[in-house]
Amino acid sequence: MENSKRIDTTDIKQLANSEFVDYADDDVVIVDDLRNFSKLQTIKVDFLLIIVVKSGRVAMRTNKEENTASCNDIIICQPNTIMNDCLFSIDFTAKAVCISAQTARKMLHINEVIDLSFYLKNKPIIHIDESTMETFEKYHTLLSELLTKESTIYKKQIVGSLVSSFLFCLLNIIESVNPQRIAIHMSRGSLLFKQFVELLTSMEVKPRNVDFYSKKLCITGKYLSNICKNNSGKTAYEWITEYVTEDIHRLLSHSDMSVKEISNYLEFPNISFFGKFVKAHLGCSPTEFRKKKGIQENVDQ
Structure with a gap:
């Protein structure tokens, strides 16, 4: 129980060296099977974590708020999100794309980053349809393939362009779910x-x-x-x-x-x-x- 009170900050480089990570570079990490996240104690993620739930259910606390996600849900944890008490159903399967905070900021306009941040602070889980799920799986697969290829002079630019496209796809989904997200009242x-x-x-x-x-x-x-x-x-x-x-x-x-x-x-x-x-x-x-x-x-x- 004492370990659950300790909060370890995990950045993108630390995550890249974790045993359950499948593909990684300095800015992007791909996880094929997220069930191993149950091995983690309370952590603060210092990167953008995008989880796509394929089946089953997961319950977790993010920044002291209880959240539950199931099939065809996307969970978006922003940098500096504290995660703990992750509980998975037996049939839970999910994949994840992790992007360093610096990379995400470089690829999006700052207003988009801030507006997205305030929206996700209250609604970190978004439900998508089967077609959109297939699109996300294609991005996941292509990123995985690119990260395993040998380094070339253009590899970083190719991966960066794909990540940028992935982020704008995510923004487009959020916009379609709630086109009025910009109008959310700010304190x-x-x-x-x-x-x-x-x-x-x-x-x-x-x-x-x-x-x-x-x-x-x-x-x-x-x-x-x-x-x-x-x-x-x-x-x-x-x-x-x-x-x-x-x-x-x-x-x-x-x-x-x-x-x-x-x-x-x-x-x-x-x-x-x-x-x-x-x-x-x-x-x-x-x-x-x-x-x-x-x-x-x-x-x-």
Whole structure:
């Protein structure tokens, strides 16, 4: 019973190394038989988890809310969802597609991500017809096949395009089930959270202090962090750090700027501080990151 009180955060890389995972890369994980999820204790998933129930029933608690799904239901657990007390019927079968939060955000417009988030917060289970189920199974099968193929220079782009198509298919299903989902009433806190994320994503260079954003929204930094925590499970600073890290990843991977130029561009106080930030959030120094990617570092003049 003590283990059930412990909450372990599981990210996409940890999940990829789990024994019940069938196919995986850094951004996408495929699970053919979800019954093995019953082996897990209470966890917080740090990725987008899409479960398609083929037969039987499953009961689980997601963020303290009890949910039950059966045949032809899709369960959508957003990043930072806490899952526990999973109970499966004997005839339960289901498949899952897991997508990193960063990948999902890159492939959808931020407004679509936020609107989807608020809708799914109250309705994480969607019922689909047989035809739609067949479509999802085709996506699942094709993703599985692609992830098992040998790496090529275009493999990541091919998988990414298929995942993008899969996500838009999911949005289309939700839109057809409830075309008025955008009109769902938002509390003041939820609206402020949406405005914060929109402000954050609109800035090319993102200030790394919470007060900058709270002043723009005419609220205190503490209130902004509480709003973010209540609506997403992450603080305002965690959101800022995540987006800044994505910007660094992009610039190190796809720009001709030197490490020093990137540090200056993103307004870090000095290159030493920038290096420590990168190592803390990408697991290695900026130069080592580029070496792993096979990118030649420009020498600062």
